[in-house]
Amino acid sequence: MKLVQILSVLFLGTMMMACGNEGAKTNATKELDATAATAESAPTTKLASNRIEVIDFYGTHRCVTCKAIEKNTKYTVDTFFPKEQEEGKIIFKTVNVDKAENAKIAEEFQATGTALFLYVVKGDKKTKIDLTNNAFENGRDQAVFSDELKFFIDNELKSL
Numbered sequence: 001m002k003l004v005q006i007l008s009v010l011f012l013g014t015m016m017m018a019c020g021n022e023g024a025k026t027n028a029t030k031e032l033d034a035t036a037a038t039a040e041s042a043p044t045t046k047l048a049s050n051r052i053e054v055i056d057f058y059g060t061h062r063c064v065t066c067k068a069i070e071k072n073t074k075y076t077v078d079t080f081f082p083k084e085q086e087e088g089k090i091i092f093k094t095v096n097v098d099k100a101e102n103a104k105i106a107e108e109f110q111a112t113g114t115a116l117f118l119y120v121v122k123g124d125k126k127t128k129i130d131l132t133n134n135a136f137e138n139g140r141d142q143a144v145f146s147d148e149l150k151f152f153i154d155n156e157l158k159s160l
Contacts, residue, residue: 048088050160052153053119057111060098066114069139070094073116076146081153089160090153120156129156 054077056070077085077092084090097106097113109117109128116135120127131152138144 046088047091050122051089051091051120052084052156052160053091053093053117053121054149054153055105055109055117055119056092056094057097057106057109057113057115057117058094059113060096062114065136065139068142069114069116069135069145072139072142072145073135073149075142076149077153079146080150084157089157118152118156120160122160 054073056073058066058070074092077090081090085092095102095105095111097111106112109115111117114132114135116131118129118131120129129152131149134148134152135145138148
């Protein structure tokens, strides 16, 4: 019985480390402009001065939930916000935190693994909204995940 408990603890610990994120917080930032960072999916449309950047951070080795978070984030942005993407009001990016060229943005967002942020730019004011917990709670349920992410994006769009 003790062997089962020990193996369970080891398994859970491994999963937490594989999907870990060192407590990135929601807060306003001073000078970071996430668009200046290197990312795998750079914006291909124009960039509005007031915009929402949906940033999916990830590590090279990802669990099923981590992969689902990226897939469902892209689905939500592409499905519900195509016009805003075309106008440059919403940008979707993926950032591999394990790549050296992404170290600065990963550090600024305190992303050490999978993390999901809305980076809201309103003129000179830049705010990070950490949706990582929400993403992990519903990452594998596309309908719930999309509804929640859409709610957060819609809420921020109202204030742009």
